[in-house]
Amino acid sequence: MPRAPQKKAVPAFVPEANGFQRESGYPSARHLLLTVLGEFLYPRRGEVWTGTLVEALGALGVEEKSARQALFRAAAEGLMSSTRHGRRVRWQLDPAGEQLLREGTERIYGFMRQPHPWDGRWLVLTVSVPESQRQLRHRLRTRLTWLGLGSPSPGLWIVPDVSKEAEVSAVIDELGLHDRAFAWAASALSVGDPGKLINTAWDLNDVEKRYLAFIDRFGGVQPADAEDAFVNQVRLVQEWRRFPFLDPDLPSELLDHDWPGPRAAATFHDRHDRWHRKAQEKWDLMDDEAGRRH
Numbered sequence: 514m515p516r517a518p519q520k521k522a523v524p525a526f527v528p529e530a531n532g533f534q535r536e537s538g539y540p541s542a543r544h545l546l547l548t549v550l551g552e553f554l555y556p557r558r559g560e561v562w563t564g565t566l567v568e569a570l571g572a573l574g575v576e577e578k579s580a581r582q583a584l585f586r587a588a589a590e591g592l593m594s595s596t597r598h599g600r601r602v603r604w605q606l607d608p609a610g611e612q613l614l615r616e617g618t619e620r621i622y623g624f625m626r627q628p629h630p631w632d633g634r635w636l637v638l639t640v641s642v643p644e645s646q647r648q649l650r651h652r653l654r655t656r657l658t659w660l661g662l663g664s665p666s667p668g669l670w671i672v673p674d675v676s677k678e679a680e681v682s683a684v685i686d687e688l689g690l691h692d693r694a695f696a697w698a699a700s701a702l703s704v705g706d707p708g709k710l711i712n713t714a715w716d717l718n719d720v721e722k723r724y725l726a727f728i729d730r731f732g733g734v735q736p737a738d739a740e741d742a743f744v745n746q747v748r749l750v751q752e753w754r755r756f757p758f759l760d761p762d763l764p765s766e767l768l769d770h771d772w773p774g775p776r777a778a779a780t781f782h783d784r785h786d787r788w789h790r791k792a793q794e795k796w797d798l799m800d801d802e803a804g805r806r807h
Contacts, residue, residue: 540751542575542583547614548751549573550587550606553796555614560596560605564803569796572744601806620659621750624757625778629674631764633700636677638662638670640685640694649688656684661761663714671714673764711767720759724773727752728780739798742791749788753781 540548549569554561563584570580584604587593592610595602606614638657642650654664660680662670675698685694701707711717731749736742760774 542570542579543586545570545573545575545747545751546580546583546587548747548754550610551614551618552747552750553793555606555611555618560603561800562803563602563604564806565800566604568799568803572740573747617754620757621754625762625774629764631673631766634675634698635701636672636675636681636696637699638681638694638696639668640670640690641668642690642693653684653688653690657681658758660684661757663761665710665713672761673767707767708769711763715761721773723755723759724777727777728773731784732780734784736788736791739791739795742788743795746785746788746792749781749784
C-alpha cells in the first residue's frame with residue numbers, strides 16, 4: 514500500500530515553551546502522545562496501529578476523540594505519516610518526528626545522569642530583541658531555557674557551563690540574532706552576591722518543591738500488573754521531562770544545601786528500569802490485539 518502524502522516537516526527539535534504543561538495539573542493529549550511515542554515507538558523504529566495509540570492514551574485518561582485529534586495533529590506537523598491496510602491505518606515516525614524524539618530523549622534521559630565538574634566559569638550572553646518582536650523573544654526564551662540558561666535581567670542570560678557555547682551559538686544563528694548577541698566566558702568576582710543572582714535567574718525554591726513532590730509521588734509506587742506498569746511509566750516520564758526546563762543543574766559549589774535533584778534522578782531511573790519490561794509487554798499486547806481487530 515502507498516504511504517499517505519507527507520506533510521511539511523517541522524524544523525529541529527522545538528521544545529514547548531511552557532515546559533510541557535509544567536503549570537497545569539494534567540498534561541495534554543498531545544504531550545502524552547509524544548511521551549508514548551518516545552517510550553514505545555521511537556526505540557523500535559517501527560509502526561503502530563491507530564487503535565494501539567487510542568487504547569494507550571485511553572489508559573492514561575484521554576478520550577478517544579482527543580486521542581485521534583492529537584494523532585492527526587502530529588501528522589499535520591510532519592512528525593508522522595500513515596499507511597492504510599484495508600480499513601485500518603498503521604503509523605510510523607517521519608524524519609522530523611524521529612529527530613524531535615531523539616533530541617528530547619537525549620535531553621530527558623541524560624539530564625542529571627552524572628555529576629559534572631565545574632571550572633568556576635560562567636557563560637554569559639547578551640542578546641537584544643525588541644518588545645515588538647514577541648514571537649522571536651518567545652522562541653529565544655524557549656530554546657535558551659531548554660539549554661539551562663537563566664535570565665537575571667532583560668537581555669542577559671547566564672549558565673555556569675561554558676561547554677554550552679556551541680549549542681547557544683546554534684540557537685542564536687538559527688534565530689538570526691548573530692548581529693544582536695555577544696557571549697563570553699567569565700569568572701565571578703567578589704562584587705555582589707552569587708546567591709541572589711542565581712535566585713533571580715532561576716526559581717530554585719519552586720524546583721526543589723517539585724523534586725520533593727516527584728520523589729513522594731513515585732518513590733513508593735508498586736504497579737499491580739502490566740497495564741499499571743505501562744500507565745505509571747508514562748506518567749513517570751511525563752513528570753520527569755519537565756525538569757530540564759526548570760532546573761539548570763547547577764554545580765554543587767553553587768548550592769547551599771542538600772539539593773534533591775540527584776535523589777529525584779535516581780528515583781526516575783530506578784523506577785523506569787523496574788517498570789520497563791512490563792510496560793513494553795503491555796504495549797506489545799495492545800498492538801497485537803489492535804492488529805487482530807477487523
